[in-house]
Amino acid sequence: MDELKEVGFDESMGRAASFLVEDDEVKRIKKKEKIEIMPIEDAHDKYGKLFFKVVDKNKDKYTRLAYEKGQTGYFIRVPSNMEIMLPIQTAFLLKSNNFKQILHNVVVLEENAKLHMISGCTSMPDLKGMHSSVTEFYLKKNSYLTYTMIHRWAKETEVYPRTGAILDENSTFVSNYIALTPAKMIDSYPVAILNKNAIARFYSILYAREKAKFDVGAIAKLNGEGAKAEIISRIISYNSNVISRGLIEGNANNSKGHMECSGLIIKNGIIHTIPELKSTVENVDLSHEAAIGKIAQEQLNYLMARGIEEEEAKSLLIRGFLDVSIKGLPPHLNKVISRVVDLKTKATA
Amino acid sequence: MLKVRNAWIEADGKKILKGVNLEVGKGEVHVIFGPNGSGKSTLLAAIMGLPSYKITDGEIIFKGRDIKNEPIWKRAKMGIGIAFQSPPEINLKMNKLLENLDGNIEKYAKELRMEEYIDRDINKGFSGGERKRSEILQIAIQQPDLLLLDEPESGVDMENIYIISKVINELLEKNKRIVERKRSAVIITHTGYILDFIDANLAHVMMDGKIICKGPPRDVLETIKKYGYEKCSACAEGD
Numbered sequence: 001m002d003e004l005k006e007v008g009f010d011e012s013m014g015r016a017a018s019f020l021v022e023d024d025e026v027k028r029i030k031k032k033e034k035i036e037i038m039p040i041e042d043a044h045d046k047y048g049k050l051f052f053k054v055v056d057k058n059k060d061k062y063t064r065l066a067y068e069k070g071q072t073g074y075f076i077r078v079p080s081n082m083e084i085m086l087p088i089q090t091a092f093l094l095k096s097n098n099f100k101q102i103l104h105n106v107v108v109l110e111e112n113a114k115l116h117m118i119s120g121c122t123s124m125p126d127l128k129g130m131h132s133s134v135t136e137f138y139l140k141k142n143s144y145l146t147y148t149m150i151h152r153w154a155k156e157t158e159v160y161p162r163t164g165a166i167l168d169e170n171s172t173f174v175s176n177y178i179a180l181t182p183a184k185m186i187d188s189y190p191v192a193i194l195n196k197n198a199i200a201r202f203y204s205i206l207y208a209r210e211k212a213k214f215d216v217g218a219i220a221k222l223n224g225e226g227a228k229a230e231i232i233s234r235i236i237s238y239n240s241n242v243i244s245r246g247l248i249e250g251n252a253n254n255s256k257g258h259m260e261c262s263g264l265i266i267k268n269g270i271i272h273t274i275p276e277l278k279s280t281v282e283n284v285d286l287s288h289e290a291a292i293g294k295i296a297q298e299q300l301n302y303l304m305a306r307g308i309e310e311e312e313a314k315s316l317l318i319r320g321f322l323d324v325s326i327k328g329l330p331p332h333l334n335k336v337i338s339r340v341v342d343l344k345t346k347a348t349a
Numbered sequence: 350m351l352k353v354r355n356a357w358i359e360a361d362g363k364k365i366l367k368g369v370n371l372e373v374g375k376g377e378v379h380v381i382f383g384p385n386g387s388g389k390s391t392l393l394a395a396i397m398g399l400p401s402y403k404i405t406d407g408e409i410i411f412k413g414r415d416i417k418n419e420p421i422w423k424r425a426k427m428g429i430g431i432a433f434q435s436p437p438e439i440n441l442k443m444n445k446l447l448e449n450l451d452g453n454i455e456k457y458a459k460e461l462r463m464e465e466y467i468d469r470d471i472n473k474g475f476s477g478g479e480r481k482r483s484e485i486l487q488i489a490i491q492q493p494d495l496l497l498l499d500e501p502e503s504g505v506d507m508e509n510i511y512i513i514s515k516v517i518n519e520l521l522e523k524n525k526r527i528v529e530r531k532r533s534a535v536i537i538t539h540t541g542y543i544l545d546f547i548d549a550n551l552a553h554v555m556m557d558g559k560i561i562c563k564g565p566p567r568d569v570l571e572t573i574k575k576y577g578y579e580k581c582s583a584c585a586e587g588d
Contacts, residue, residue, distance in 0.1 A: 307425035320441025
């Protein structure tokens with residue numbers, strides 16, 4: 001199904017495990033490696049005491065919904081010292097009109113575990129609907145997780161992901177968020193809490209168009225000495241409204257954080273960046289930079305001087321702007337992102 | 350191939366070219382000398398059709414057609430190619446651009462030692478020499494009939510000049526007899542250094558928006574070296 005392939009869920013590709021939900025029904029669980037992967041409701045007895053430790057169930061009405069009704073979702077646990085080379089793929093598909101998907105996901109990486117996840121959220125074309133979720137990540141000492149989330153919604157979908165991550169000593173969390181199709185509303189502000197020498201990197205690649213509304217960003221709390229965070233976003237707003245938030249809190253000495261937002265405005269687009277830095281100790285190094293502009297005429301001329309027509313040249317520049325190579329992500333997952341960017345930006349300028 | 354007739358060009362409301370005439374035949378290579386700000390780059394930009402340069406009078410005839418109202422990409426498709434003096438940095442993998450040019454990427458990337466660069470963003474972190482090689486790579490893949498080269502040798506070391514001029518000579522079919530050569534070129538040069546590597550048929554001297562003299566490239570260069578550009582203008586007045 002193209003809807004799934006376009007968010008990276010492809011059963012012909014090498015994957016360590018697959019987990020597929022349609023509306024609120026778990027359609028497929030497959031695994032090759034010795035990882036634990038099961039529907040969240042089956043994990044309650046054994047692991048339930050972990051739940052809602054990193055996302056406050058009372059934070060807002062969507063976290064309440066997940067707490068009260070979130071019986072669908074995945075539980076994934078990688079045992080200590082296990083490195084999974086192939087990615088795990090998960091996908092949530094909105095299939096019925098006006099359906100409200102309420103999800104709860106939990107991922108646990110035990111000490112020294114390593115995992116790559118590719119998580120797709122999508123809907124059948126022209127559906128109305130809502131997708132709300134709570135996703136919790138527990139990264140134990142020295143673990144390493146890359147989590148690549150690709151969203152592909154229909155114009156009338158509303159999306160409220162609530163995500164939290166706790167990073168124990170020396171663990172690394174690379175979170176990539178790619179949303180390139182319009183949605184009525186995407187509202188997402190994940191939070192990572194970093195302990196000693198932990199590293200969090202948030203990359204967002206967003207293309208808001210056709211009157212989409214995105215309110216997105218990331219929070220990193222540097223609570224342990226030597227913790228490091230990076231929040232990087234590339235945003236295009238084409239006749240749409242994007243709020244890009246970011247907050248890095250330096251609460252421990254020798255912590256370091258950097259935020260970077262580049263925005264491109266096309267035809268009546270709005271981008272509002274709200275970067276915040278907060279430091280509660282002396283010895284921290286926090287910075288941010290932001291730049292918003294339109295497509296540069298000089299670059300457009302340059303491509304046209306090679307015989308490329310104006311519309312195609314614009315579309316190439318849009319594609320190039322969003323085609324970011326992500327540090328720490330395996331090459332084949334960077335390729336998945338490049339392919340999605342290519343597919344979703346061709347001739348759309 | 351190219352006839353520029355009495356071209357008057359403005360940029361930002363300022364007159365830069367004041368009645369330029371230039372005629373380049375098939376298979377010919379012309380060089381343009383001139384001090385900074387004399388209008389050399391403006392002439393190439395106007396031939397290419399960059400939108401900030403407005404032609405207020407005169408004609409630019411390419412392959413028998415007046416192209417002054419054609420957009421930049423159409424002129425490129427008709428067979429004009431430009432190597433910019435200071436190309437911009439672009440967030441776009443060079444390969445994605447080259448794929449659109451429909452030519453032999455592999456061959457020229459190898460000849461210009463650019464294989465490592467075509468997976469990188471255009472001109473990002475490139476040195477002066479790498480930028481020039483990148484420009485020549487694009488133009489070589491494009492295979493235009495008229496090459497506009499804006500100071501291909503400036504800021505480039507000996508080895509890089511050798512590499513790029515080898516490819517330019519190949520494009521200009523310098524190994525063929527004059528009558529068999531199909532491509533033409535207009536090369537802007539500040540130092541004339543490129544003449545040690547590429548043979549040119551005719552040199553023009555541009556000053557204050559006008560071409561004030563022309564002659565055999567070596568002789569013109571020698572004269573400029575000996576007497577400076579001032580004598581060129583005196584010479585023009587004497588004409």
